[in-house]
Amino acid sequence: xxxxxxxxTQTPVRxxxxxxxxxxxxxxxxWFTTVDHKKIGIMYGVTALVFFCLGGIEALLIRLQLAGPxxxxxxxxxxxxxxxxxxxxxxxxxxxxxSIAFANYFVPLMIGARDVAFPRLNAFGYWMFVTxxxxxxxxFLLGGxxxxxxxxxxxxxxxxxxxGALPGRGPDFWAVGIVMLGxxxxxxxxxxxxxxxxxxxxxxxxxxxPVFVWMMLVTAFLxxxxxxxxxxxxxxxxFDRNFGTSFFLPAKGGDPLLYQNLFWLFGHPEVxxxxxxxxxxxxxxxxxFSRKPLFGYPVVVFSGIAIGFLGWGVWAHHMFTTxxxxxxxxxxxxxxxxxxxxxxxxxxxxxxTVYKGxxxxxxxxxxxxxxxxxxxxxxxxxVSLAVVPADTxxxxxxxxxxxxxxxxxxxxxxxxxxxxxxxxxxVFGRMLDEKLGKWNFWLMVIGFNLTFFPMMxxxxxxxxRRVYRYDAGLGWGSxxxxxxxxxxxxxxxxxxxxxxxxxxxxRGVIAGNDPWDGRTIEWSTSSPxxxxxFAEIPEIQARDDLWHTKYTEDDDGVLVxxxxxxxxxxxxxxxxxxPTHRIHMPSPSFYPLVxxxxxxxxxxxxxxxxxxxxxxxVAGGAIILAFGIYAWAIEPATAAEADH
Amino acid sequence: xxxxxxxxxxxxxxxPSHGPGPDHPPTSTGTTNVKLAIWLFLASDxxxxxxxxxxxxxxxxxxxxxxxxxxxxxxxxxxVSSFVLLMSSLTMVLALxxxxxxxxxxxxxxxxxxxxxxxxxxxxxxxxxxxxSRKGLGLSTNLFSSTFFVLTGFHGAHVTIxxxxxxxLWALATQGRLTQKDAEKVEIAALYWxxxxxxxxxxxxxxxxxxxx
Amino acid sequence: MSxxxxxxxxxxxxxxxxxxxxxxxxxxxxxxxxxxxxxxxRYVLIAVVLCVITAAEVSLYxxxxxxxxxxxxxxxxxxxxxxxxxxxxxxxxxxxxxxxxARFFVLGIAGAILLFxxxxxxxxxxx
Numbered sequence: 001x002x003x004x005x006x007x008x009t010q011t012p013v014r015x016x017x018x019x020x021x022x023x024x025x026x027x028x029x030x031w032f033t034t035v036d037h038k039k040i041g042i043m044y045g046v047t048a049l050v051f052f053c054l055g056g057i058e059a060l061l062i063r064l065q066l067a068g069p070x071x072x073x074x075x076x077x078x079x080x081x082x083x084x085x086x087x088x089x090x091x092x093x094x095x096x097x098x099s100i101a102f103a104n105y106f107v108p109l110m111i112g113a114r115d116v117a118f119p120r121l122n123a124f125g126y127w128m129f130v131t132x133x134x135x136x137x138x139x140f141l142l143g144g145x146x147x148x149x150x151x152x153x154x155x156x157x158x159x160x161x162x163x164g165a166l167p168g169r170g171p172d173f174w175a176v177g178i179v180m181l182g183x184x185x186x187x188x189x190x191x192x193x194x195x196x197x198x199x200x201x202x203x204x205x206x207x208x209x210p211v212f213v214w215m216m217l218v219t220a221f222l223x224x225x226x227x228x229x230x231x232x233x234x235x236x237x238x239f240d241r242n243f244g245t246s247f248f249l250p251a252k253g254g255d256p257l258l259y260q261n262l263f264w265l266f267g268h269p270e271v272x273x274x275x276x277x278x279x280x281x282x283x284x285x286x287x288x289f290s291r292k293p294l295f296g297y298p299v300v301v302f303s304g305i306a307i308g309f310l311g312w313g314v315w316a317h318h319m320f321t322t323x324x325x326x327x328x329x330x331x332x333x334x335x336x337x338x339x340x341x342x343x344x345x346x347x348x349x350x351x352x353t354v355y356k357g358x359x360x361x362x363x364x365x366x367x368x369x370x371x372x373x374x375x376x377x378x379x380x381x382x383v384s385l386a387v388v389p390a391d392t393x394x395x396x397x398x399x400x401x402x403x404x405x406x407x408x409x410x411x412x413x414x415x416x417x418x419x420x421x422x423x424x425x426x427v428f429g430r431m432l433d434e435k436l437g438k439w440n441f442w443l444m445v446i447g448f449n450l451t452f453f454p455m456m457x458x459x460x461x462x463x464x465r466r467v468y469r470y471d472a473g474l475g476w477g478s479x480x481x482x483x484x485x486x487x488x489x490x491x492x493x494x495x496x497x498x499x500x501x502x503x504x505x506x507r508g509v510i511a512g513n514d515p516w517d518g519r520t521i522e523w524s525t526s527s528p529x530x531x532x533x534f535a536e537i538p539e540i541q542a543r544d545d546l547w548h549t550k551y552t553e554d555d556d557g558v559l560v561x562x563x564x565x566x567x568x569x570x571x572x573x574x575x576x577x578x579p580t581h582r583i584h585m586p587s588p589s590f591y592p593l594v595x596x597x598x599x600x601x602x603x604x605x606x607x608x609x610x611x612x613x614x615x616x617x618v619a620g621g622a623i624i625l626a627f628g629i630y631a632w633a634i635e636p637a638t639a640a641e642a643d644h
Numbered sequence: 645x646x647x648x649x650x651x652x653x654x655x656x657x658x659x660p661s662h663g664p665g666p667d668h669p670p671t672s673t674g675t676t677n678v679k680l681a682i683w684l685f686l687a688s689d690x691x692x693x694x695x696x697x698x699x700x701x702x703x704x705x706x707x708x709x710x711x712x713x714x715x716x717x718x719x720x721x722x723x724v725s726s727f728v729l730l731m732s733s734l735t736m737v738l739a740l741x742x743x744x745x746x747x748x749x750x751x752x753x754x755x756x757x758x759x760x761x762x763x764x765x766x767x768x769x770x771x772x773x774x775x776x777s778r779k780g781l782g783l784s785t786n787l788f789s790s791t792f793f794v795l796t797g798f799h800g801a802h803v804t805i806x807x808x809x810x811x812x813l814w815a816l817a818t819q820g821r822l823t824q825k826d827a828e829k830v831e832i833a834a835l836y837w838x839x840x841x842x843x844x845x846x847x848x849x850x851x852x853x854x855x856x857x
Numbered sequence: 858m859s860x861x862x863x864x865x866x867x868x869x870x871x872x873x874x875x876x877x878x879x880x881x882x883x884x885x886x887x888x889x890x891x892x893x894x895x896x897x898x899r900y901v902l903i904a905v906v907l908c909v910i911t912a913a914e915v916s917l918y919x920x921x922x923x924x925x926x927x928x929x930x931x932x933x934x935x936x937x938x939x940x941x942x943x944x945x946x947x948x949x950x951x952x953x954x955x956x957x958x959a960r961f962f963v964l965g966i967a968g969a970i971l972l973f974x975x976x977x978x979x980x981x982x983x984x
Contacts, residue, residue: 675888675958684961686965687964690968691968698976698977701982727911733904733944734900734904736948738897740894741897834949854929
């Protein structure tokens with residue numbers, strides 16, 4: 001598929017028309033057939049936020065259950081499904097796709113490209129994400145959702161149904177669903193890498209790229225190499241459950257530790273897949289609202305790359321209590337502490353960026369600052385977990401839950417919300433309301449810390465993870481109640497964001513091209529950008545190129561606006577003006593959607609393979625998939641009719 | 645505010661010294677998008693096979709019930725099928741050389757030969773699998789058989805996808821829709837094909853030739 | 858419609874993604890190549906070399922028992938690496954292509970060997 005994907009076809013022979021070539025650029029069909037990176041970016045974002053709400057509702061159910069001793073909201077079996085789906089949703093259906101949403105929309109705009117390298121593959125990746133998410137959630141109706149945790153430890157998840165392990169088909173749905181999502185994120189990763197390496201505007205050298213683009217590049221490499229490993233592990237789990245193998249079943253000689261190694265070999269890079277985009281977004285926001293360039297740009301970039309490499313050398317710190325032996329434990333403890341160094345370097349760079357800047361405390365900036373504070377707490381609790389004796393005490397306790405929520409919620413989600421406030425004006429042409437935004441931010445900070453700080457204490461007091469109820473005599477009730485109250489405050493703040501987005505989308509203040517006095521070139525084109533992004537591809541002269549068209553320094557190093565700076569410069573005017581020549585954009589296509597829809601029946605067939613009707617799903621899915629791929633291959637990237 | 649911004653450095657064009665070719669839009673690295681993409685995919689696939697091979701190595705000779713590897717392997721047979729796959733790499737590069745010269749007749753011949761050699765390899769694998777199960781070694785017999793079947797099975801699936809890909813190119817070529825300027829399409833399929841071949845080189849050594857304890 | 862209609866139809870055409878400066882075409886080479894491919898004859902000679910190595914590998918298998926494992930296993934690994942390298946550099950043209958492709962591939966291979974090597978040794982397979 002990769003071959004044919006998007007090479008311009010020069011065949012003079014007219015390809016056979018099976019489905020008409022879609023032409024709509026507005027209306028419902030345009031969303032199903034679009035290959036425009038900006039539309040796909042919006043779809044990624046909206047879908048991820050829908051899953052965020054679902055994952056959030058699951059979190060609230062968990063918190064209601066645990067609000068007091070001996071909770072009765074959920075049964076044990078329901079609780080297992082809910083906490084598994086909460087983790088799976090937040091990692092695979094919120095964190096990764098919302099980062100990809102920003103990458104989709106802004107990587108081409110920030111490097112001066114008209115689209116991504118493979119527009120149809122991009123659409124396919126999105127549809128794999130949607131079908132994978134729908135597939136996972138359909139399990140609630142089809143015999144029970146995944147219930148073995150988002151990490152799916154064996155032999156719990158891999159014991160066959162008949163042998164009395166986890167009830168329902170949850171682990172099957174989980175294994176197949178994550179393989180589907182893996183296909184989607186791998187295609188997205190290839191797209192980001194090729195786009196970044198190959199489609200930069202003239203003058204956009206690697207070391208002039210915005211840090212967000214850099215971080216997405218590193219993230220994409222991590223995704224590319226992490227996904228095949230989890231795929232293999234999930235295939236083995238699926239075979240163990242369904243086909244009588246015993247890869248991870250100790251009763252027949254299998255080794256559950258192999259699973260843990262494979263899972264965390266994926267799982268720890270995955271943590272950086274989640275956090276690096278957040279770091280990238282923060283690195284864009286802080287300089288703009290401090291009116292200073294990012295302090296130590298090359299160091300921030302190299303720290304990001306260093307995290308990308310070191311992120312592969314720490315996986316076994318999730319397994320300190322499995323008896324790895326003193327050598328492995330010491331080595332992984334050291335490497336885990338080591339990775340705190342590039343992370344700490346970044347934190348100091350961000351602080352130095354804000355230091356003595358002309359700080360504007362917009363909502364985006366508040367979220368970025370919140371990121372720094374809370375991510376630091378998360379990072380420090382991580383370093384304390386790297387200390388093996390402490391880890392042995394705190395392993396599988398609420399301390400760990402608190403730690404990774406400080407990193408992934410306090411870090412990633414705050415970064416993503418900062419990105420939403422920062423870039424919403426570019427995407428929709430209107431500003432998000434700042435007053436509601438500040439309510440959103442402060443409620444989220446308060447709610448977040450009320451929820452997750454008590455968990456740190458609970459962990460130290462010995463409350464284990466994944467328990468669905470606890471006794472009154474243990475004395476955990478009041479802290480749990482505080483956490484539950486906090487979680488509802490978070491829910492209110494997210495609700496405020498949704499209201500803000502829906503209202504501002506229609507009635508917000510018109511943003512203009514450059515509402516924040518931005519530094520990077522996405523602010524030089526109109527808001528929202530035209531389909532072709534830039535009428536004329538910009539020639540990049542410097543890092544923070546747009547800034548240099550607006551400001552210069554006098555002899556004392558004081559900022560001086562250029563007389564006809566910013567969007568009024570000739571170059572910027574040209575970039576934002578209507579194009580003076582023909583620009584061929586890739587045409588919409590049905591086939592990425594068709595191909596993804598072909599995989600869906602195959603996925604159901606895998607789960608329900610023991611039923612006699614499963615072969616119908618296989619046949620149907622295979623036909624749809626083959627049709628989608630072949631029609632896609634034959635169809636030119638840009639429709640012939642588009643040549644008028 | 646002492647330092648605000650370093651002076652913009654002199655303009656360095658990001659453009660490469662030469663482009664990806666006359667029929668392709670210029671790119672920053674001077675290579676086409678699709679060739680970068682296939683190499684990225686192959687790099688990713690290394691981890692995929694690496695994980696399966698590791699599982700095989702880990703479970704070698706463990707929890708041995710049923711027939712041992714030495715009992716079921718037929719090294720002469722597997723050597724021949726490895727040889728066939730190796731030779732398909734030769735016919736593959738000859739197909740690429742043919743389309744680069746514009747020799748479309750030989751292109752069709754070599755594409756078809758490559759697909760044929762690949763099919764012989766897959767056929768051999770199916771024969772081997774049935775032989776194994778005749779000797780009492782099924783997928784779930786023991787850890788050795790599970791890892792063996794899953795590893796070589798997924799490799800065989802890769803070969804099968806390659807065969808379909810090659811036959812599709814061959815069909816395009818017979819319709820005159822694959823000509824000299826489409827050489828890169830053959831190159832991309834060839835890279836995938838050779839990758840599947842080198843993976844087999846590793847599997848042949850690690851799984852078949854290295855003596856089992 | 859994805860085609861943008863414009864004020865000036867002077868014929869200058871731009872394809873989406875065309876972002877770098879204009880580049881001179883490279884005569885006779887496929888995209889991303891620095892030097893031309895080997896001739897078909899050379900390809901056949903390489904195949905002969907591959908066959909010879911394969912024959913050596915299979916004969917080593919039959920020497921198992923008469924030669925120590927400590928000799929056979931390293932030899933087999935060297936032969937496999939040799940074949941791998943020859944196919945990758947000649948048939949996959951990494952010798953004559955831009956180094957970026959080889960870098961990606963080496964990243965994947967080295968990553969796999971290193972990571973899974975650590976996993977296997979932590980599971981005490983080598984002891």
